[in-house]
Amino acid sequence: MSVMTIVQAINNALDIKLEEDKSVVVYGEDTGVEGGVFRVTEGLQKKYGVERVFDSPLAESAIVGAGLGMALSGLRPVVELQFDGFTYPAFNQIISNVSRMHNRSRGIYKIPMVIRFPYGGGINALEHHSESPEALYAHIPGLKVVIPSSPHDAKGLLIAAMESDDPVVFMEPKRIYRAIKQEVSDEKFSIPLGKAKVLAEGTDVTVVAFGAMIRECQKAMVMAKEAGISVELIDLRTIYPIDKETIAESIKKTGRIVIVAEAPESFSVGAELMAVANEEAFLHLEAPPKRVMGFDTIVPLAKGEPMYMISPDRIFYEIERTVKF
């Protein structure tokens, strides 16, 4: 066991897979010499050489499109896009080709490829550095979308993503890249994709979240506990394929659901979770399902960001209203 941050856990996962599988290559903008703008790939070029860990020219569409070519021909690329808001130039390759090639070729080609990028707000960043586009990717048939919330999960989920023969969009909550430290096994382990995790059992209300919002929910749970409310907290872990069963089972127990995410509320993962609640547990609901999510606005720059970001207060406020409904 070692104490790791999310950054270190991801680095460790990449290290383990680079070591054991020669077909793994890692690249993106500044990922080689510098080790990435968040230092996630630090030290890997030195250890595995410039043919396996390198800097690409600055072009997101090319990073992903060339990565697809590698995946089609025997490699297992892990590509880094520098920020959430810079993934959009690669959208065409992701949607038009990466997600479709297996289906298009009727199974001749598998696409064992991971597209990693940091996402989310709360770091006082410039425009395009604070976005949560998980719904955009989860909406695309053919992709898996994974978001860890802790160092342990980051390592286990990334190893699973790298071992998946389907393309995985792996979104990393940059706000908590270094904020959480945790004992993580030094050994190789993986966490199955497509399974949510019940982080805390409770009886009054189900709270579903993922990524950096888990920590905010845990703070809200302390407030809820003081108010005598028992919260069941679920970490989605994989956005798609979504684990309907775990969520439905929980709602059947609590009768209530509050969904927490930073992305704009309309047409979001939150909307999908509302559908799960209604389709899978409608007769068990004792209050309307509730979303605590970002406004349908651009994430504001630093001065406005505190109002946009979901605070523990706001989560507790909606938990209490839902329970008292």
Add this chain to the structure above:
Amino acid sequence: MLNSIKTPKKYSNNQPTMIFDNFDPREDEILRIIDNDGEVLNKELMPDLTDETIIQAYKSMLYARVADNMAVSYQRQGRMYTYPPILGQEAIQIAAGVIIRNEDWLAPAFRELAIMMAKGVTLKEIFLYYMGNEQGSNFSKANHVLPICVPIGSQLLHATGIGYSIKYQKKDEVVFTYVGDGGTSEGDFSEALNFAGVWKVPVIFTIQNNQYAISVPVKRQTNSVNLAVKAIAFGVPGIKVDGNDFFAMYVAYKEAFNHARAGNGPTLIEALTYRKGAHTTSDDPSKYRTKDEELEWDKTDPLVRLKRYMDKAGIWKENEEQLIEEYKLEIDKQFTQAENFAAYKLEDIFQYMYVDMPDILKKQKADYELFQNWKENRK
């Protein structure tokens, strides 16, 4: 290499002979007029500028440098967020600043402090933006300046579209747009130049080749001999210019400007320079480049060179130390105004999303206000 005018080589049809034709990017020729000591290498090409214009240009470069240095310190003091310094790139932007008119357009990337100021953007606005307030892009005095554009290279297409409008509306306006060396790898760069060439629009594309895209040096960005050579494939005149030579940049811009106004279409200028500072205040260049390299480039510093020229020409009579002190006071005043700007309000997040705000947004705002009231009452 630089002292003789060569036989013109035309890169595309229907382009008149111009200075661009005399410096062939394929041969990696570079337009340079003064050397590092401020000595005139190429008298034939020396532009006919008044002493007053040269002195004023130097002062603008100096002002930009002092402002840029202070921006970095304000950030270090925790009074501003991430900021991208322009240190070392002043000559490029001020040479354009001398030429650009009120009616001309500027489509910047995010390292264009000096030309933004030359276009009338106030430092208060720049500071406000980097304090994390979108009101910093609500330029009160600057005409035809687009907001800072962070997605790399995407602004080049906007410049091209503006160029189309100008042509269609038969206006006498020119668009200045900027990209870095890294940005030339983006598809948008090639697409913008291609459209601009086909449409023959009045756009001046400047690549500020400051040698690094964050940590990646230009030699790992492209296999081309230089960046100006990319213009040839699009049938657009392209030239590599010493970007730390104010006079060379002025000459290139003047020619590109006249070319655009005469209806001859776009040009591409590669301005060879060096990012003396970090990519942004979040970056640490010591991770990827050597001190020796930095010292080597220090010899080409654009301010030092122009100052040496002015000293030799005997036209610089000012007390620079005193000027810097005056600038610092003025800049700090602008900073204070930005710091004292009205507090950020909830409606600032919503107000500009749509011209006609949808009810769903009004509801989200109202719901948040209910939460704020609850929070207030709970205290």
